[in-house]
Amino acid sequence: MDVNLSIDEQEMWERRKQRLETLIGANPSQQQHDPARRSQNMDPLLYLAAKEGDVDKFIKALEDHCAREGVSLPVTLEQLSPSGNTLLHVVAGTDDILRALIDFVPDHLISRENSSGETPLHIAARAGKAGKAGAVELLFSRANPRVCDISRNSPLHEAVRNRHYDVIRQLTSKDPYLLFLVNREGKTPGGVAVETGDLNVLKLLLEVLLAVLPEVSPEVSPEAPVWSETGFVGITGLCVHHKMIKFLLDLDMLTEMWNKMPVLLLLIDEEKRNPLHLAAYTNYLDGVKFMIEKLPLSALKQDREGYLPIHVACEMDHVRIVEELQQLWPDPTEFRDGRGENILHVSVRYGCISTVRYILKSPQFAHLINARNIHFKTPLHLVTLHWQPSVLLLLARDGRVDLKMVDADNMTALDVAEEGIEEIDAPLRKRLTRIILASAGTPRSRELVIIERSSQSLKRKRKPPALDRLKEERDTRMLVATLVAGMTFASSIQVPGGYNSSDRDAGIAILLHKAMYNVFVMCNCIAMYSSIIALVILLWTQIDDPYVLQDALSKSRLTLLVALAAMLLAFMAGVYVSVTKLAWLAIVVLVLGSVALFIILSFYLLLYIPLGSKHPLVRRFTDLIIVVGISMSGSSRTANGDAGLSRIRAKSMPVGPLHELPPFRFG
Incomplete structure (x- = not known):
């Protein structure tokens, strides 16, 4: 709004203020025994006039209301709508009415919260009322801009979410600390900017960050230390938690972050996961290539449970990501997580057929086929333990797999299957797992067989289904x-x-x-x-x-x-x-x-x-029948999720509905 008002406009504003001043000068005794003090409900007609945005009509409606109800302006300002809004909340989305009314509003109403915890400044920021005489400017001078609503969103969160550039500039120029307020979803305004996908909003916030954090060098090396989550990670919110998903889907945002503040691509979240972990999780191939080019050593950084980005790609069955990441180190046996498991262990655990097939076909991974984790379990043991018949069929029919290997408990894969089938009428995918192992010629552990024969008490009688069933x-x-x-x-x-x-x-x-x-x-x-x-x-x-x-x-x-x-x-x-x-x-x-x-x-x-x-011809025919049985049993990657995907969901935080991605959780 232009502040260089003409004489006629100045006189018009003076007359408006005089009309409002007359509403204050009620009889003091009337104010003390004001009937409105017993009823704090806002007049619907006054609410509609405020919503229309016409300042003169609003003042007329205000005069009529005060005369009809016999109340003063201060009392009227205290009245509430059903959702707890005062008149100041209602007019916060308009410039003219707020300008006329602001001088008559007591301080305690400036930051008054409605039932959603929003102040008038939240509403003005969401409406985008910027300018030197706009609603945001008028409210900011008297309000506390750091007050958050019940979702812990600040006015800056609202301005960023609605992409109001001028409001963002106003708020951050007056109080840069607003950049670092975190809402209930763990997002700062920067995190919200990333989710909007608006590159201009992100640029604007990065410029402010660079201005208020001059100690952050624009040059960074892959070996540069990453600040702790109580330091820069905690206050930027641009890359922590799970809020990198949408910016990873936009290469322009990645490039802008690298150019303006490359340290953001080195940040880790509370689980010590870096942006490359998430790029692998979301199957964002362009993002993976970009970060490998800029920060190749980030591919060798483990999270809190020892997962490298390549483990994440294997867990999610993203073969093309695995192909890119495996090129960064000559020996794939070095890719081990906290349990000592290689990429084949992780793939079979979560029933990732495409990744397992790729690993089995690639000669450079041949020595992973019979590798053991810290519990001496081979991939064959793990695929049996997690009842993945579709993946087991690939392993069991591969001649390089050693079917006789035992784990730390001296159990072969067939022993593991026998141990896991407790019911007579076990689920089909469990029975298929045992059938595949038996048809492949997997032996029982000799030591366990001797123990079972020598001690009848150790024989385990399988439980029948429930009597009602x-x-x-x-x-x-x-x-x-x-x-x-x-x-x-x-x-x-x-x-x-x-x-x-x-x-x-x-x-x-x-x-x-x-x-x-x-x-x-x-x-x-x-x-x-x-x-x-x-x-x-x-x-x-x-x-x-x-x-x-x-x-x-x-x-x-x-x-x-x-x-x-x-x-x-x-x-x-x-x-x-x-x-x-x-x-x-x-x-x-x-x-x-x-x-x-x-x-x-x-x-x-x-x-x-x-x-x-075990006859080869019979096995060729029965493999087809097993495949049919697998499809009937639902033993796909989703069935595997009994252990895997539920673990991913366990400690996750929700993401926006735009991409409907599963929550980001590993380990």
């Missing part, structure tokens, strides 16, 4: 078996084509000499008898013994499956023999029935084929 499965199977028996009995009475009614062949099926009719009869009988046998076996489950129930369910499975398959064939044969004179329809019936039978038999193979066979 077994009863539910029993009830389901009995219902299915009963339905099959009923349907096959009904179809044996109402046979396709019907019966002869002549005296000589009375009661004989008309289609008796048709081949497909014979198939119908045989399959119908098989389905009937198999379902009844299954029902008889399931009668033993009336005993409330989980081991008996489990055994009965196991024995009834095959007969029930045979009954279902036979019923399918009986139906197909019965329909076929009825429509055999219409060739195309008969062919369609056969094709549909054959497809259904093939699907059913494929699932039966998963249950009964000897997947543990």
Whole structure:
């Protein structure tokens, strides 16, 4: 706003102030017994007039309100809206009304907080009311700019978030300390600037930082010491915690930071992670290349738990990042974390198929395949321990993997699998893990076998599922078996084509000499008898013994499956023999029935084929079935996350919704 006002404008402002002054001069006794002191609710009409922004209309509404309610201006200024806003909060987003009213507002209302903890200065900064006679300038001279709302956001946070450059300049020029206030999310205004993605805001804040921190040298070497998180790291907030995500997605911001204040790219967070850790985490290849070029030694910096950036890339299955980072050191065995694990250990732990495949195909990583961590566990032990059948299939079929190696507990990978399967009805991915190890020829530890044979007390009897679950499965199977028996009995009475009614062949099926009719009869009988046998076996489950129930369910499975398959064939044969004179329809019936039978038999193979066979030809076939089983079990990278991704989420802080990245947490 131009401060060089004309004489007419000056007179107009004087008249406005005089009108407001008359509202102060109420009878003192009236002020003492003012009814408004018993009701602090703001007049809705006055609220609307303030929101409109017309200063003359607002003053008129104020005069009408004071006259109608018999209250004075000071009392009116104390009234609150439902969200705890005073009139000063409401008019903070306008310049003219605030300019007219500011001289009549007592000091305690200047920094009064609403229900969200916001002062009028927060609202003015968010609205971008800059200028020499703007709302920010008028409020700043009397307000405490360091007051934060319930989210611990300062007025500068609001100005930065809304990209109001002039307001940012005003606030930082008057109080540079605002740059270092941290909100509840751990962000300073600089961190908020990074998240906005506005390069101009970042440049502006960097200029202010350089001005208020002259001791920061614009030149920095990779060996320069990184200040502690209680020093520069804590007060800038530009690179600490998890707020580098968005600036890492913008190469221009990285370049600007390097040019203006390169020390920012050397900072670490409370977990001792540097920007390269996060670039690897977010799969930001351009950012990784940039930082490798500028600060190559940052790739060799470990976080608090010993993770290098390459470990982070392996954990997240970012192969291209691994390719870039592994070139920085000639010997990949040097890439070890705090547990003594190499990049293959980390990859198999978190089920990263692409990274594991890349490592196995690269000759320079051959000596990592059977390497041990501090607990003497090889990658084969770890992939078994974390139940990653999809990755285990890659390792177990690699001839370089030593299946006989034991860990510190003298256990092979198969021993680890046996130890981890505690239930009889274990999850499919656990059983697949054991099957893959057995089919690869993984032996048991000789020492453990001798101990188990010599001491029966050491044998571990696997626990059956819960009794309620077994009863539910029993009830389901009995219902299915009963339905099959009923349907096959009904179809044996109402046979396709019907019966002869002549005296000589009375009661004989008309289609008796048709081949497909014979198939119908045989399959119908098989389905009937198999379902009844299954029902008889399931009668033993009336005993409330989980081991008996489990055994009965196991024995009834095959007969029930045979009954279902036979019923399918009986139906197909019965329909076929009825429509055999219409060739195309008969062919369609056969094709549909054959497809259904093939699907059913494929699932039966998963249950009964000897997947543990060591024969090469059988293994080639069973590997395909195992892959199907893996897809059915959900044993992908997300399934792995039981241990891995939950650990990432454990101590994380939320990030903005723009990219919906998972929280940044390692170790």
